[in-house]
Amino acid sequence: AQSVSQHNHHVILSEAASLELGCNYSYGGTVNLFWYVQYPGQHLQLLLKYFSGDPLVKGIKGFEAEFIKSKFSFNLRKPSVQWSDTAEYFCAVNGVRGSTLGRLYFGRGTQLTVWP
Amino acid sequence: EAGVAQSPRYKIIEKRQSVAFWCNPISGHATLYWYQQILGQGPKLLIQFQNNGVVDDSQLPKDRFSAERLKGVDSTLKIQPAKLEDSAVYLCASSPPGLVADTQYFGPGTRLTVL
Numbered sequence: 001a002q003s004v005s006q007h008n009h010h011v012i013l014s015e016a017a018s019l020e021l022g023c024n025y026s027y028g029g030t031v032n033l034f035w036y037v038q039y040p041g042q043h044l045q046l047l048l049k050y051f052s053g054d055p056l057v058k059g060i061k062g063f064e065a066e067f068i069k070s071k072f073s074f075n076l077r078k079p080s081v082q083w084s085d086t087a088e089y090f091c092a093v094n095g096v097r098g099s100t101l102g103r104l105y106f107g108r109g110t111q112l113t114v115w116p
Numbered sequence: 117e118a119g120v121a122q123s124p125r126y127k128i129i130e131k132r133q134s135v136a137f138w139c140n141p142i143s144g145h146a147t148l149y150w151y152q153q154i155l156g157q158g159p160k161l162l163i164q165f166q167n168n169g170v171v172d173d174s175q176l177p178k179d180r181f182s183a184e185r186l187k188g189v190d191s192t193l194k195i196q197p198a199k200l201e202d203s204a205v206y207l208c209a210s211s212p213p214g215l216v217a218d219t220q221y222f223g224p225g226t227r228l229t230v231l
Contacts, residue, residue: 004158034219044159044207046219102171102211103161104149104220106158106159106160107158
């Protein structure tokens with residue numbers, strides 16, 4: 001079965017600090033990769049996704065992520081965080097073939113707290 | 117465009133009682149998903165529908181959980197009887213027709229507390 005590991009459970013930063021959240025997955029086949037975000041009191045929403053092509057993908061609000069196939073990683077980055085980035089971030093992966101087609105596997109999430 | 121609707125938002129029941137959750141996906145979305153999110157964990161897929169047919173229910177505890185999507189639009193998820201470990205947020209999501217592995221759009225969830 002596929003699994004997704006998020007290394008940091010809680011990250012605390014000051015505004016303007018740089019952010020990198022780690023995500024590794026275990027699946028040898030072709031995958032689609034996602035980062036979802038849940039702001040306080042809101043529902044899960046898509047931050048960015050990778051299906052194919054350029055392994056560096058850009059999402060909303062200045063976020064980006066890099067897919068490194070050899071490392072099975074899809075780390076999320078932002079050069080300068082804002083207080084409004086305080087939220088829980090989930091990495092997710094789904095398979096594009098076979099029994100895992102369409103099924104999203106989520107990591108356990110990373111709570112980001114940004115102090116003003 | 118209206119998002120995924122879910123009701124109720126909160127539910128408190130005692131163990132061994134039954135409960136039902138409702139979801140209305142984004143209009144035109146053929147695929148509907150139910151997830152369970154236990155506190156401190158990421159969402160876990162319970163069941164996936166394509167129109168009104170079940171695509172994947174391998175992780176649904178079928179002895180107590182059931183779900184239906186009779187007309188291929190809205191869906192209900194039922195738990196009968198509930199156990200303490202069913203306390204969680206139940207999320208509904210939908211995705212547009214076309215790519216099966218495309219972006220999923222989530223509703224606000226129903227927070228279930230089983231006492």
